[in-house]
Amino acid sequence: MQIMNTAVSFLGVKFKNPVVLASGILGVTAASLKRCIDLGAGGVTIKSLSLQPRTGHHNPTMAGYEHFFINAVGLSNPGVTEGIKEIKKFKKLTRAPIIGSVFAGTVEEFGEVTEQICKAPIDLLEIDISCPNVGDEFGCPFAYSIEAAVAITKEVKRRSGGMPISMKLSPNAWNIGAIAAACEQAGADAITAVNTAAGMTIDVDFQVPVLSNKFGGVSGPALKPIALKSVWDVKQSVKRAPIIATGGVTTGEDAIEMMLVGGTLVGVGSAVFWRGPKVFGTIVKEMEQYMKRKRVTKLSSIIGKAQRV
Numbered sequence: 294m295q296i297m298n299t300a301v302s303f304l305g306v307k308f309k310n311p312v313v314l315a316s317g318i319l320g321v322t323a324a325s326l327k328r329c330i331d332l333g334a335g336g337v338t339i340k341s342l343s344l345q346p347r348t349g350h351h352n353p354t355m356a357g358y359e360h361f362f363i364n365a366v367g368l369s370n371p372g373v374t375e376g377i378k379e380i381k382k383f384k385k386l387t388r389a390p391i392i393g394s395v396f397a398g399t400v401e402e403f404g405e406v407t408e409q410i411c412k413a414p415i416d417l418l419e420i421d422i423s424c425p426n427v428g429d430e431f432g433c434p435f436a437y438s439i440e441a442a443v444a445i446t447k448e449v450k451r452r453s454g455g456m457p458i459s460m461k462l463s464p465n466a467w468n469i470g471a472i473a474a475a476c477e478q479a480g481a482d483a484i485t486a487v488n489t490a491a492g493m494t495i496d497v498d499f500q501v502p503v504l505s506n507k508f509g510g511v512s513g514p515a516l517k518p519i520a521l522k523s524v525w526d527v528k529q530s531v532k533r534a535p536i537i538a539t540g541g542v543t544t545g546e547d548a549i550e551m552m553l554v555g556g557t558l559v560g561v562g563s564a565v566f567w568r569g570p571k572v573f574g575t576i577v578k579e580m581e582q583y584m585k586r587k588r589v590t591k592l593s594s595i596i597g598k599a600q601r602v
């Protein structure tokens with residue numbers, strides 16, 4: 294029988310497999326995050342937290358289609374103080390890694406919310422500078438600009454007390470590679486690629502945009518080729534920073550593709566809506582089938598392999 298090792302190490306944190314719940318999909322509660330671990334996820338990411346609680350946008354905020362999902366939830370969350378309580382509860386339930394996530398409207402606020410969440414028992418921290426759905430409030434995402442991304446990276450590193458930081462980037466930035474490299478130079482330990490892509494859908498009967506916010510973030514299978522190219526570009530551009538490759542991963546082979554272009558961890562979000570919360574274990578099983586077929590004994594050995602052409 295072939296021995297198969299699916300474990301990966303990410304900035305020194307051990308994950309039993311690379312499949313992690315992406316931010317924003319199953320909220321912040323310890324129980325729902327722990328359930329993902331029970332159902333096979335290697336780790337989880339909490340919904341992005343802000344300094345103060347937020348209600349988000351009015352309904353409709355989400356719509357599902359055959360090949361994609363669009364949302365403009367508007368970063369609704371209970372605020373960092375409540376989020377920290379759930380993180381502490383999660384860590385009492387399991388030793389599995391948990392990735393914190395924060396967002397803010399200004400550089401200073403990013404620093405403040407980072408300082409607060411870094412007191413919680415998280416294993417690393419993702420900085421969401423790439424949400425496309427809050428333009429009315431914050432203008433265009435910080436992840437579209439090298440200067441803004443660098444300023445936030447420096448500030449969060451200064452106030453993170455040594456916590457490893459992953460900057461979450463946008464597939465809408467044509468120069469995502471250059472932005473990733475600049476974040477790394479500014480101190481980022483890792484890169485998460487990618488957040489949703491800006492988009493919209495129209496209700497032809499009512500002749501209006503479907504979402505109350507008009508625009509939203511596109512996720513799911515339609516995002517995958519865009520995410521793969523983004524991860525490829527990031528991998529080409531950074532020196533050492535490992536990547537949390539996210540966007541449209543629905544099957545084990547999708548996750549393998551993400552690792553082949555350079556992902557060490559693979560984020561899974563919208564697939565939960567299509568395949569249910571058991572999707573984490575299912576994807577891992579499908580990855581193991583690939584390992585068997587291709588005689589791969591260590592999953593980590595395929596990271597970035599498609600780049601060697």
Ligand SMILES: Cc1cc2nc3c(=O)[nH]c(=O)nc-3n(C[C@H](O)[C@H](O)[C@H](O)COP(=O)(O)O)c2cc1C
Pocket residue numbers: 315316317318340341355362364366368394421461487488489511512513514516539540541542560561562563564
């Ligand atoms: C309903 C919903 C809410 C999301 N909320 C967040 C969030 O709070 N913070 C964040 O960084 N990303 C958020 N995302 C983006 C996901 O983490 C992920 O990057 C994106 O959906 C692409 O992955 P997927 O195709 O597997 O869903 C959200 C996505 C969806 C669908």
